[in-house]
Amino acid sequence: MTSNGQSIGQLRHEPRVLLGPGPSNVHPRVFQAMTSPILGYLDPDFLAVMDDSMELLRHLFQTKNEVAITLPGTGMSGMEASICNVVEPGDEVIVGIHGFFGQRMAEIVERHGGTAIRVEVDFGDVVQVSQIADALDQHPDAKMVGVVHGETSSGVGQPLSELGDLVRSRDKLFLVDTVCSLGGSDIRVDEFNIDICYSGGQKCIGGPAGIACITLNDRAMSLIESRTKSVDTWYLDLALIRKYWFDDRAYHHTAPGPMVFALREALRMIQEEGLQERFARHQRCGDLLKKELTGMGLELFGDPAHRLPMLTCVLIPDGVDDAVVRKRLLDEYRIEIVGGFGPLKGKAWRIGLMGYSCQERHVHYLIAALREILGR
Amino acid sequence: MTSNGQSIGQLRHEPRVLLGPGPSNVHPRVFQAMTSPILGYLDPDFLAVMDDSMELLRHLFQTKNEVAITLPGTGMSGMEASICNVVEPGDEVIVGIHGFFGQRMAEIVERHGGTAIRVEVDFGDVVQVSQIADALDQHPDAKMVGVVHGETSSGVGQPLSELGDLVRSRDKLFLVDTVCSLGGSDIRVDEFNIDICYSGGQKCIGGPAGIACITLNDRAMSLIESRTKSVDTWYLDLALIRKYWFDDRAYHHTAPGPMVFALREALRMIQEEGLQERFARHQRCGDLLKKELTGMGLELFGDPAHRLPMLTCVLIPDGVDDAVVRKRLLDEYRIEIVGGFGPLKGKAWRIGLMGYSCQERHVHYLIAALREILGR
Numbered sequence: 001m002t003s004n005g006q007s008i009g010q011l012r013h014e015p016r017v018l019l020g021p022g023p024s025n026v027h028p029r030v031f032q033a034m035t036s037p038i039l040g041y042l043d044p045d046f047l048a049v050m051d052d053s054m055e056l057l058r059h060l061f062q063t064k065n066e067v068a069i070t071l072p073g074t075g076m077s078g079m080e081a082s083i084c085n086v087v088e089p090g091d092e093v094i095v096g097i098h099g100f101f102g103q104r105m106a107e108i109v110e111r112h113g114g115t116a117i118r119v120e121v122d123f124g125d126v127v128q129v130s131q132i133a134d135a136l137d138q139h140p141d142a143k144m145v146g147v148v149h150g151e152t153s154s155g156v157g158q159p160l161s162e163l164g165d166l167v168r169s170r171d172k173l174f175l176v177d178t179v180c181s182l183g184g185s186d187i188r189v190d191e192f193n194i195d196i197c198y199s200g201g202q203k204c205i206g207g208p209a210g211i212a213c214i215t216l217n218d219r220a221m222s223l224i225e226s227r228t229k230s231v232d233t234w235y236l237d238l239a240l241i242r243k244y245w246f247d248d249r250a251y252h253h254t255a256p257g258p259m260v261f262a263l264r265e266a267l268r269m270i271q272e273e274g275l276q277e278r279f280a281r282h283q284r285c286g287d288l289l290k291k292e293l294t295g296m297g298l299e300l301f302g303d304p305a306h307r308l309p310m311l312t313c314v315l316i317p318d319g320v321d322d323a324v325v326r327k328r329l330l331d332e333y334r335i336e337i338v339g340g341f342g343p344l345k346g347k348a349w350r351i352g353l354m355g356y357s358c359q360e361r362h363v364h365y366l367i368a369a370l371r372e373i374l375g376r
Numbered sequence: 377m378t379s380n381g382q383s384i385g386q387l388r389h390e391p392r393v394l395l396g397p398g399p400s401n402v403h404p405r406v407f408q409a410m411t412s413p414i415l416g417y418l419d420p421d422f423l424a425v426m427d428d429s430m431e432l433l434r435h436l437f438q439t440k441n442e443v444a445i446t447l448p449g450t451g452m453s454g455m456e457a458s459i460c461n462v463v464e465p466g467d468e469v470i471v472g473i474h475g476f477f478g479q480r481m482a483e484i485v486e487r488h489g490g491t492a493i494r495v496e497v498d499f500g501d502v503v504q505v506s507q508i509a510d511a512l513d514q515h516p517d518a519k520m521v522g523v524v525h526g527e528t529s530s531g532v533g534q535p536l537s538e539l540g541d542l543v544r545s546r547d548k549l550f551l552v553d554t555v556c557s558l559g560g561s562d563i564r565v566d567e568f569n570i571d572i573c574y575s576g577g578q579k580c581i582g583g584p585a586g587i588a589c590i591t592l593n594d595r596a597m598s599l600i601e602s603r604t605k606s607v608d609t610w611y612l613d614l615a616l617i618r619k620y621w622f623d624d625r626a627y628h629h630t631a632p633g634p635m636v637f638a639l640r641e642a643l644r645m646i647q648e649e650g651l652q653e654r655f656a657r658h659q660r661c662g663d664l665l666k667k668e669l670t671g672m673g674l675e676l677f678g679d680p681a682h683r684l685p686m687l688t689c690v691l692i693p694d695g696v697d698d699a700v701v702r703k704r705l706l707d708e709y710r711i712e713i714v715g716g717f718g719p720l721k722g723k724a725w726r727i728g729l730m731g732y733s734c735q736e737r738h739v740h741y742l743i744a745a746l747r748e749i750l751g752r
Contacts, residue, residue, distance in 0.1 A: 210632020
């Protein structure tokens with residue numbers, strides 16, 4: 001009995017078809033791995049699991065980086081770790097902003113004592129390479145350029161390849177958030193000259209929420225390890241976390257074993273499917289969804305040249321009540337889609353097709369449900 | 377196939393009897409809850425799970441505090457959150473140190489720009505109330521006094537009640553780390569005048585590693601919400617996290633659903649067992665272990681008046697090889713115990729009896745194995 005005298009019962013909620021911006025559904029294999037027997041954080045079998053995870057993460061990030069590890073937190077812990085380890089007080093960081101998560105990146109730079117140089121475009125557009133070049137001209141001492149690849153808030157994806165060339169040519173660090181897109185888009189960390197890249201488990205990777213993954217190349221790691229001042233955040237200090245993942249195996253935190261097991265299995269499924277096949281699946285399902293939505297007379301949001309496959313932002317037709325539709329989808333169909341953010345609040349729906357949720361049958365089911373509810 | 381051309385197989389490790397300082401074994405009910413269908417972070421059923429968790433946490437913390445929530449990280453995220461939200465640059469924090477985790481608390485205070493006033497005793501002793509009183513006399517502007525209750529590094533528990541009275545009488549915040557002990561010791565947050573208290577899922581609570589829980593009273597929350605400068609760490613900003621747990625339900629991070637489900641079930645099991653019955657079980661098993669170890673002629677470490685029930689630190693007899701014994705326990709018996717820390721490295725074993733691992737049968741099994749290996 002709790003303090004209010006009532007007993008809290010066992011969980012009994014029904015499954016959902018999760019078509020929001022994450023969490024997504026996970027394959028039963030991922031759940032099975034999650035409940036593998038618990039291991040101590042220095043058990044030889046657990047150290048092998050960590051090594052496997054690194055190998056599988058290098059494959060997913062398309063990198064030869066030594067450091068390709070998990071972090072004991074959500075995708076946002078990846079954003080914070082990327083910034084707090086690099087930024088020392090007074091450092092300038094250029095942040096290309098095309099939505100909510102870019103804003104957050106700039107905010108975190110400032111929390112850690114840095115100066116965020118904001119290069120901002122409208123929601124739904126992408127940042128131009130020339131804009132970042134101008135900012136670099138004006139701020140030649142900037143230490144890093146950061147962008148969000150897949151903006152979950154707008155459904156638009158930032159092109160990376162040319163931007164990476166530019167940033168490397170100016171000898172700055174290039175930081176890319178791929179929380180929304182890794183595992184669903186062709187993110188080539190080494191080829192795109194990305195120095196720091198992170199993601200979260202619960203979107204296109206097909207794992208659970210609560211675990212992040214990150215890769216850093218030697219340029220980034222040596223800069224971090226030559227800091228003059230300690231990182232202001234102990235929990236996400238990558239120099240300490242690195243020691244736990246490599247030869248020293250020095251205790252930093254008690255690894256979230258079930259999350260690591262689950263992520264490893266999700267990564268194994270990515271390896272089995274093949275990266276290109278997986279990206280094609282996301283593209284195919286995303287294209288189908290967009291075709292079906294426009295076929296119903298709905299209008300898509302964002303620059304058509306850069307719409308994401310895994311997250312579609314669609315405008316809510318005039319006279320349709322956002323909350324009522326989403327409630328009916330959830331209550332009657334057990335489908336989750338999510339509302340708009342910031343300038344799109346109440347004006348758009350965000351529909352995700354990520355990881356195991358990314359299935360053609362889910363598109364057909366959602367469209368059937370929407371046709372019923374909207375009467376179209 | 378990975379980049380080295382080898383395929384990484386499915387997990388196939390055997391179960392352990394986890395008798396280290398955590399993670400501990402979890403009951404099958406906890407695993408079952410962990411694989412409940414995934415819910416979106418604003419799904420009404422998930423919001424109800426959060427409300428249940430708060431109610432169950434208040435019961436466990438023995439508090440009427442409104443804020444009794446989980447954090448998306450390991451127990452150490454609780455330590456970091458407790459400190460980074462309170463400490464502004466230049467603030468003094470008195471830290472009572474009787475082992476490794478107290479040292480870490482002081483280090484984290486300094487990382488966030490505070491000054492740690494270290495009140496240090498030898499490993500194995502506890503901090504005296506008079507020592508903290510002296511430090512408060514010398515540092516009348518100190519903002520907070522922090523101590524670790526159960527020092528996993530030494531097996532000793534810091535008395536809290538008198539210390540809490542002292543700290544409250546001086547109108548400072550009282551911060552207590554109960555990562556090792558909550559769920560196994562009688563920690564009365566309100567009665568002991570504790571303002572901030574945190575723990576981790578994987579020890580006496582009987583849940584998984586990777587989720588922390590924390591409670592703060594109104595004194596602590598109003599101090600945090602009246603800060604002049606933003607918290608330097610966005611990920612653990614409690615004012616933002618609070619908005620997600622209460623009326624606003626404002627998005628902060630994607631909740632680690634499986635961890636929250638699992639912790640909720642572990643907390644339900646605590647409620648069913650009854651707090652006093654659970655503490656008595658930990659005491660009974662800890663006493664039995666200590667009796668059996670001394671009966672074998674081994675010597676216990678630490679102040680006999682303050683040894684923890686859930687973590688026993690025992691000295692390794694002369695001529696016995698630490699690593700060999702632990703390897704044989706793990707390989708031949710699938711039992712994990714853990715070595716000493718800091719000054720006890722190579723000189724002691726740390727044996728945990730926490731949560732679901734805390735069973736008399738585990739004591740008998742471990743003692744039988746040790747008798748075989750040590751030939752005693």
